[in-house]
Amino acid sequence: MILLKEAPKSESKVPKKRKRRVSLLVYISSTLLAFFVGIFMTILIVGLNSRTSQQLDTSSAGFSKISQVYQTISQQYYRKTDQKKLINGAIKGMVNSLDDPYSEYLTGSDASNLDNTISGSFEGIGAEIQKKGNYVEIVSPIAGSPAKKTGLKANDVITAINGHSTAGWSATKTTNKIRGKKGTKVTLTIKRDQQSFKITLKRDVIPVKTVNARIDKQHPTVGYIQITSFSEPTFKEVKTAIKKLRQEGAKSFILDVRSNPGGIMQQALKISSMFVANGKTLMQVKARTGQPTVYKAGKSQDGGFKVKEPVKVLIDDGSASASEIFAAALNQSANVELIGTKSFGKGTVQQVSQLDKKSEFKITVAKWLTPNGSWINKRGLTPNIEAKYPGYAYLPMVSDQKTYQLEDVSSKIKTLQTELKAVGQDPGTINGYFSATTQKAVVAFQAANNLDQTGKLDTATIDKLQTEITKKISDNDVAYDKAVEQLTK
Incomplete structure (x- = not known):
């Protein structure tokens, strides 16, 4: 993101009810809240006038209509209403009407979490997200983080968290559901291209070293x-x-x-x-x-x-x-x-303004x-x-929750056959059919990696295979090799 942070001002110079955030006024070029180290935004320290150049005419017909609806609901709705909910709903409605995934109204813990992202380290999985359509997608996994180590990639769409659909969730809500204490686990359902899979990650403290x-x-x-x-x-x-x-x-x-x-x-x-x-x-x-x-x-x-x-x-x-x-x-x-x-x-670029101690909103400016x-x-x-x-670097992740064996047919088996070939084991025709040749390749891989030679693609084998693929990707860094070539020729 791009955050704009304003230097502290004297409290007496800013009326309390009209005050924008003094300690944090931000520009953001991404909607996500970090669930890793919380400073994965771009913070620009400058000063902004706390008053906008155009003031809303509170006597206008439009504003009067808003007031009329609020009063009617408060006084005539058949059940007692909550004043805060009505006001929050009105603000959310205005922000949502912008149809901008980077503008958002934040209250309670959502607002405090945004403030906390300015410094320090966080316990989470180490990936940045943003709202896209009805879901949230990964912008980037962080090097060395659980998200990176388990193979999550940019553009992966998070469709569920611990079995709960994320349809319609904001980036903020998604972030809060994913974050948690070090050592605890979270299961994400990921859609990558046309394939969907589940992956369980162990949360960790993401290192501050950059x-x-x-x-x-x-x-x-x-x-x-x-x-x-x-x-x-x-x-x-x-x-x-x-x-x-x-x-x-x-x-x-x-x-x-x-x-x-x-x-x-x-x-x-x-x-x-x-x-x-x-x-x-x-x-x-x-x-x-x-x-x-x-x-x-x-x-x-x-x-x-x-x-x-x-x-x-x-x-x-x-x-x-x-x-x-x-x-x-x-x-x-x-x-x-x-x-x-x-x-x-x-x-x-977004600006975040504080409305009161427990609420703020960010808007593209x-x-x-x-x-x-x-x-x-x-x-x-x-x-x-x-x-x-x-090519094998762009394969979808395969869940390790299921075991594949001789005669099985699945698109997941096709992916695993490709991975077997990449690590030097010949699975035969790569077509998703678990043939005798594929079984032989699996046994050879298990033997080479001190695994039980079951001939089945079980949890331990799939985990080890994908670990080896990750290592092989790192060892075959084409872009890095090209840069070295250009600098040494």
Whole structure:
């Protein structure tokens, strides 16, 4: 998301009943509330006038109609009504009428959860979500999180949680149902393309560390920096990583923002500025009226720390929001090549206003644009060099709740046959039929991995097979290999 955070003001300067949030006024470019570390938004610290330029005429016919309906329901409905419910319903109705998945009215714990996402770590599964149609979909799983380890992917649709349909749920409600204490489990029903499956995840504390760095083993002049989110320490972590990699011999860098759902906007701008010449545009924010606000590279952003070595940036469909701001800035203002697959495409901006201590609402107020003025919303950034993982990386997850054996027929068996072939076991014709050849491949796989040689695709075998596939995907990183190739040729 893109959050706009306003610096604290004196309480006496803002009337209590008209006050917008003092400690947190936000711009958000994604609707989701993190159920991992709660700062996977893009936070922009600026000041906003707490009064809008256009005030509602409370004597207008429209406002009078709202008041009349409220009074009629309060006084004449055949059962006693709850004043708070009526008011909340009216506000929700107005917000919902915008037909905007990123505008939402929040009350009670939903509102406090949004506030809590500004700092600290959270216990959950490590995935960012957003409302899409009647359901909620995953924007990106976080590196090292339960969601990532179990194979959840961008664009997976969550259709049920612990057996309860999520149809019509908001992103906020979905988030609250998924979050929970470390060590507890949650079962999600996932729709991926035309297939549906269940997956049980064990919640964990998602680490706050946002940067991982190393020297490439085969090419010691290439430094690799993975940025998993843009949170408060990320600028310092990236700066420290670059200094350390330089000392270890790095002469060029690969910056990996794949599966990075966003973060604090200032951090994205500060890090982008490291790689962009002073005075060059980093991004633009355009409200409904007026000229865009332009953010440029300079010492005020990066503190004078610059990176002039050759650089490549890795992106994929899980790179969203602040990640796209970062990638677009380097691509368009520093001629850095993007390698991978098209990014998510998150280009709108929301503002969150506090109505009282227990309620607030967020509403789309602007677009953010790339340095050349492009709006990538729903389109994403197209890489200069397309590089995909092998085909088996895009297979649907197979639930381990069922055992498959000789003579069974299922689309799930077809997926598992493909995985067996990917790990070096020949299942015969890949058609979903559990043949004798497939059984032989299963036995060979079980033997190689110290499993009971039942010849059946049981829970332990399916789990191990998908673990091996995940490892194989990591070991066959086409985009990374292409970046190394470009930097060392």
